[in-house]
Amino acid sequence: MSNYLGDKSYLAIKVEAAENTPIKPDIFIPLISESIRSILNREPDNRMAGLDWKSDDILKGRHTHEGTLELYADADTLGHIFNMLYKKGNTTGSGADGYTHPFTPADPKSYTIEIAKGLYAQRYWGVKADNLRLEFDNNKLKAIIDIRAVGQFSTAKLEVALEGEGEVEAVFQQDYVLNPTEGLKIGDVITVGGVAITLTSVDADGVTVGFGAIAVTASIGDSVYLTAQAYSYVAAQEPLFEGNALVGVGADDTAADTAASAKATATPFQEFILELRNNLLQQPATGQHDPIKLLPQTKEGQVITKKLFDSVDQHEKWLALDKQAMTIVVKGKFIKTDRTTWELFTVNLYKVKLNPNVNAVMTGEYIFDEQTFEILYDRTDDKAILISIVNNTAGTEYGD
Numbered sequence: 001m002s003n004y005l006g007d008k009s010y011l012a013i014k015v016e017a018a019e020n021t022p023i024k025p026d027i028f029i030p031l032i033s034e035s036i037r038s039i040l041n042r043e044p045d046n047r048m049a050g051l052d053w054k055s056d057d058i059l060k061g062r063h064t065h066e067g068t069l070e071l072y073a074d075a076d077t078l079g080h081i082f083n084m085l086y087k088k089g090n091t092t093g094s095g096a097d098g099y100t101h102p103f104t105p106a107d108p109k110s111y112t113i114e115i116a117k118g119l120y121a122q123r124y125w126g127v128k129a130d131n132l133r134l135e136f137d138n139n140k141l142k143a144i145i146d147i148r149a150v151g152q153f154s155t156a157k158l159e160v161a162l163e164g165e166g167e168v169e170a171v172f173q174q175d176y177v178l179n180p181t182e183g184l185k186i187g188d189v190i191t192v193g194g195v196a197i198t199l200t201s202v203d204a205d206g207v208t209v210g211f212g213a214i215a216v217t218a219s220i221g222d223s224v225y226l227t228a229q230a231y232s233y234v235a236a237q238e239p240l241f242e243g244n245a246l247v248g249v250g251a252d253d254t255a256a257d258t259a260a261s262a263k264a265t266a267t268p269f270q271e272f273i274l275e276l277r278n279n280l281l282q283q284p285a286t287g288q289h290d291p292i293k294l295l296p297q298t299k300e301g302q303v304i305t306k307k308l309f310d311s312v313d314q315h316e317k318w319l320a321l322d323k324q325a326m327t328i329v330v331k332g333k334f335i336k337t338d339r340t341t342w343e344l345f346t347v348n349l350y351k352v353k354l355n356p357n358v359n360a361v362m363t364g365e366y367i368f369d370e371q372t373f374e375i376l377y378d379r380t381d382d383k384a385i386l387i388s389i390v391n392n393t394a395g396t397e398y399g400d
Helices: 075-083 253-259 313-320
Strands: 011-015 027-029 037-039 064-072 092-094 098-104 111-117 120-137 140-149 151-153 155-157 162-171 189-192 195-202 208-218 223-226 245-250 271-277 281-283 293-295 300-308 324-334 342-358 368-375 385-391
Touching: 011 075, 027 075, 075 098, 075 120, 075 140, 075 342, 075 385, 098 342, 120 223, 120 293, 162 189, 189 208, 245 253, 253 324, 253 342, 313 342, 313 368
Parallel strands: none
Antiparallel strands: 011 027, 011 111, 037 064, 064 140, 092 098, 098 385, 111 120, 120 140, 120 151, 120 271, 155 223, 162 208, 189 195, 189 223, 195 208, 245 324, 271 300, 281 293, 300 368, 324 342, 342 368, 342 385
C-alpha cells in the first residue's frame, strides 16, 4: 500500500469565465495547509421499519463545501485572494510599470481550485472567500482564507464495465449526485482500472465521459478518480514583509495617508492583524444537492493590534468613541528596471473606532495598547475600505 506525504500536494487556482462554471485550474500557488471538506449532511434513516436498532441505512442531505487555505501572500497572490473576496475595479498600468488593481467590498469573482491528495486531486468550483485574515507571521505576510464552494469532484464509480481494447467512453454511477461528471473538463486526466486516460468529451447527460480508443479493463463499481496534475513549478515569490510595512493612523483618511508615508510618522505596531468577512449565504435551491450560488451578505471587518503604550491618546479615543482613519502600506520588490515602481499593497480604512483598548499591567513586562478597531462605514467618504494592489499580473488573469 502506498503512502503520500502532504508536502507533495499543490494548490491550483483559476478565475471562472462564467460564475459557478468549473474550469481546469492551472495557476499553481505554494500552499502551507488546507482543511477544506465536503459536508454532506447525511443522517441515519430513522423511519420505523420493524427493527429495534436505530437504522439500517443513511439518507442523503444537502451538501456544502467549505474550509480554510493558509498561504504566504505575495503581491500577485494577493490579487487572486482579493479577487475572490471583493469586486475588482478597472485595472490600470502595464507590464513595464506594474498593474494597479482596486478592490471594493462587493460580489467577487468565482474560482475553481484544485488540491492534490496523494494520487488524486479534489476540485472545487464556484469558490469565493468568506473570511480573510491577514497577519504577519515571523515577518512574513500570511493569508488565512475561509472559502466556500458550490460543488466538488474527486472520485466516482463505474456504472458500465470496461472490457479491454478499444474503449472510448466511461459511464459513472449516480450514487453521489445525478450528474457525477460535473467538474470534469476536456483535457483532464482520470484514472480507471490503473490506466490514466485523457478526456476528449464530457457529455451533457452528466454521467458519460469520452476519450480516444484505449485498452482498459475495469468492473462495475470500480473507482474512477481525477488524477493529480504534475506540479507546474514556477519559482515561489517572496511574500510581503512586515519590515516593509507602514501603518498610519489619523483623524481622517488624508491624515492617515500622510502618517503612513514615512517611518518617522507611522505607528510602530508590534502585532497587526486585518480580518474581513463576507458572511456568504450558501443558497440552497431545487434542482441540485449543492448550493446554487454564494452571495455576500453584510460585510464587516476588524483590525487587531498591539503596540507599546506611550500616551493616554488611544485610551481617550476609546472612551470617547472618537473616529480615526487607518492606512496600511506594504511595499514589495521593484517592478521597473529603473527602480521607480515597486509592488505595493495598500489598505485604506476610512473610519475605525476602538472596541476595546486594553492596557494590562503585569510584573516584569511593559504596558501595551492591545486594541481591536471595528471597521465602520464612513458616510463622508461614502465607503468603508479600499484595497489597492500593484503587481506584475495583468487584469486578464483576474477575469477582466
